[in-house]
Amino acid sequence: MRVPALLFASVTALSLLSVPASATGAGGRFDQPHDRFAPAWTALRPGTPQRAGLAPAPVEGALEAVRRYTEPGADGHPLFAGAVTLLAHNGVVVAHQPEGWAVRYADAAGTELPEDQRVPMAPDTIFDLASVSKLFTSIAVMRQVELGRVAIDRPVADYLPEFGVNGKASITVEQLLTHTSGLEPWLPLWQSWPDRAARVKAVMDVAPKTPPGTAYAYSDLNLITLGVLVERVAGKPLDALVREGVTEPLGMVDTGYNPPASKLGRIAATEFQASPPRGMVRGEVHDENAWSLGGVAGHAGVFSTARDLAVLGQALLNGGAYGGRRVLEPATVELMLTDFTGDFPGNSHGLGFELDQRWYMGALTAPGTAGHTGYTGTSLVLDPLSRSVAVLLTNRVHPSRNWGSVNPARRAVADGLAKALAVKPRRGPSAWSPVVAGGTLTTRELPVRGTRQRLVFSAFVDLDPGDRVVVQAGDGTTWRDVEVLTGYGERRWERVVVDTAPASRFRWVYSRGTGYGGRGVHVDAVRVTDQRGLVLDAEREQAGLTAEGWQAVNR
Known part of the structure; x- marks a missing residue:
């Protein structure tokens, strides 16, 4: 990448030092x-x-x-x-x-x-x-x-x-x-x-x-x-x-x-x-x-x-x-x-x-x-x-x-x-984060109603290249991939929306690559809906998610 001389002159207009810290980020976060x-x-x-x-x-x-x-x-x-x-x-x-x-x-x-x-x-x-x-x-x-x-x-x-x-x-x-x-x-x-x-x-x-x-x-x-x-x-x-x-x-x-x-x-x-x-x-x-x-x-x-x-x-x-x-x-x-x-x-x-x-x-x-x-x-x-x-x-x-x-x-x-440095939960007192390769976070069994379901959750992703979290849908025995979470450096929570054929369960599976690791993945605010309305709100239902190799974290 070449940066033209014009950029060098124009960057001075950014007034980088004039913005209060509170306007652009948060201490400890x-x-x-x-x-x-x-x-x-x-x-x-x-x-x-x-x-x-x-x-x-x-x-x-x-x-x-x-x-x-x-x-x-x-x-x-x-x-x-x-x-x-x-x-x-x-x-x-x-x-x-x-x-x-x-x-x-x-x-x-x-x-x-x-x-x-x-x-x-x-x-x-x-x-x-x-x-x-x-x-x-x-x-x-x-x-x-x-x-x-x-x-x-x-x-x-x-x-x-x-x-x-x-x-x-x-x-x-x-x-x-x-x-x-x-x-x-x-x-x-x-x-x-x-x-x-x-x-x-x-x-x-x-x-x-x-x-x-x-x-x-x-x-x-x-x-x-x-x-x-x-x-x-x-x-x-x-x-x-x-x-x-x-x-x-x-x-x-x-x-x-x-x-x-x-x-x-x-x-x-x-x-x-x-x-x-x-x-x-x-x-x-x-x-x-x-x-x-x-x-x-x-x-x-x-x-x-x-x-x-x-x-x-x-x-x-x-x-x-x-x-x-x-x-x-x-x-x-x-x-x-x-x-x-x-x-x-x-x-x-x-x-x-x-x-x-x-x-x-x-x-x-x-x-x-x-x-x-x-x-x-x-x-x-x-x-x-x-x-x-x-x-x-x-x-x-x-x-x-x-x-x-x-x-x-x-x-x-x-x-x-x-x-x-903290990664604060998106909703409620805690979010979920994997601690071991192969760890899973799984919803309770869900009713299958109609022809479509929507899974919505918040994700914070800071993973080493090669690491990933795969979101799967299935019946507890057979699973299909519906979303893959990868990437690093953005450092922001993202809202993830997955529209899929109905499934009785969803799960998040963490797989570790051969790199050095990053800050990790956090999953929060999990909701499932279908054509008839709300199926699961994990923030309101304590037993809505089962963790194996994941843990609840508050920062």
Whole structure:
């Protein structure tokens, strides 16, 4: 999907920040999504799940899951040495929890340090964000767009003539931001070129693997190039642009490249590296290419805390402003969170931001859910529909990058926040929701009168692709499908009307696919009528429905 320049100009007319929260959604609700940014004055403040309108148990469950991942598993080691989790909703920080160790191991084999030599995680532990750094580069680029120095539909070679070689003359800034440039994912810059100048030239010289615009391929080279581009057009180093344009205005005092030695005691260790021979890496960027570029690169190099990263997230949910300071215009944020890669299903991407990625966004996933992950074990998820932020920072490469994927923990954190948000019954005190695959919700036996029946019910559907609820009609022995409930991301109750030949029973059957799961399905306000009138009103008849593997829920 290409967004014309006219849209970029016209979006400013939306006045996204002028609409009160009460006009577009509800706090603590998953089933009443917002369609505007949060007010620009929304700031992070400490609170409890209850204060934010959330159920505390799912939040506690998410924190417990993270804690368990710091304990040894079946393979003898934990998923990560330590972590800091931060969850916020409508500006209320409902969880900010450290677990485990910032420094735990002495070598690549996982030899544990004596406990008095370890460093425990703390709420303000500083982490190497790895590829989450790409968001800072993207914001720096879009600030130059706002200043009129860069246009996303222009060729990169207009700004970096040396880039326009070997089939790259037509690659646009947009294609770098959306990973549709055709560039290969990575080059061993640190290993195969002798110095920074040669390494940058290697990126400028590289030829595309695929024709630009024909495929999605996540590439560090895209963001390395953008880092060079923004330095060229602004006449300043990337770290200065990020500091002056993002971190200082937002008060992100612990965020930046190449952290000073005075903060070393607060920094989480990453990997023990033998090649290059760096030993236990701590306080320097883990990514070898970023390290070889001096610690400041478009694809990696930023260090930050959970709190600082949440401030950035809230600023974006606010439409680009926080604490009375604006770093982006609302139209720019809107554009960055627009899907430009609709031609490549499963790889939704805005300008710098990943979108709609259930593998780490869990049950917060929707087409507009945005975020990014980092190889060191970091992730940021922004859910504009509920105005929520989920941050999980881990040192999962400490002491080795081969100890496993942190994705289960990422999903657990996002799932906990999503499930803490309420789905209120449509009518009465409760609705029905499946809890096990194959579970059924069945009406009592109904009289069969006339030639037609109408089944009417309310459904809230937020299911992983592959999951579904099939509505069936039958006599209790033989069943026929009359409706299928699928989908996710809409987050609204829908009225479902099924006209069918008469049946003595209806039932809802939940089937589980192979995905990660969503917020779930809720069924409520079930009514059956025929030509002679009302046959069943399940809201008024307590025994009107029988549940096996479904449960009554009130949120």
